[in-house]
Amino acid sequence: MKKIFSMLALSAIAVTVASCSDDDKSAPSEQNQLVGKWDYIEELALDANGNVVSTYSDDNGVCPHDTFEFKSGGILQNIDYNRSNNASECSGDTINGIWNVTGNTFKLALGEGEDFEDSFEIKKLTADAFEIQRPLTREEAEDYELNVVALKFVFKKVK
Incomplete structure (x- = not known):
């Protein structure tokens, strides 16, 4: 199950960059802000009103959090740690x-494929916090309560 959440988190990293107005920073600024290593902290299941219905926190025991390193040139390296005491x-x-930010869309592909697999909306991107969100697919909805319509993934910048 942990592998599923890690794969979802990677997909979640393929997110839409939310902007409030036309004078927001351009995509290259967001790309530069995202470059670096991030810890995957938790997944939030949301209802239609944006309320948190359930939370999945990555528990690796004494091992590090799963990390996502966004490198320049759109290269991504994820380390999915096994749980151990x-x-x-x-x-x-x-x-x-690979990853890409275009306008308000952050996209991600895993493995050797050239096509982007998933898109997300960036809900928060600061120097130390990154949150992305996307609607549930029909297949994913079977694993959640009936009122869950979206997933939000939370990351923290590694210092």
Whole structure:
């Protein structure tokens, strides 16, 4: 199940950059702000009014949070850590991908494919916080309560 959430989180990183007005920063500024390493903190399941219905927090025991490193040129490297209570047993699987910000859309693809797999809306992007959101697919909706319509993914910048 943890792998599913990590894959969803990666997809979530493929997000739409929300803008409030025409004078907001252009996509290159958002891309530059996103470049760096981010910890995946939690997934929030939201109802139609934007209320949190449930929360999934990434619990890796003593191992690090799963990380997403957004590199310049649209390169993504995700390290999906296994859960362990013994620090010497912490290991992670590396998943490579690509990302792109165009206007209000953040897109992501995992693996070697050239096509972007998912799009998200960026709800927050600051120097140390990154939140993205997207509606549930029909397949995903089967795993959630009936009133859940969207997922929000929360990341924190690694210092």
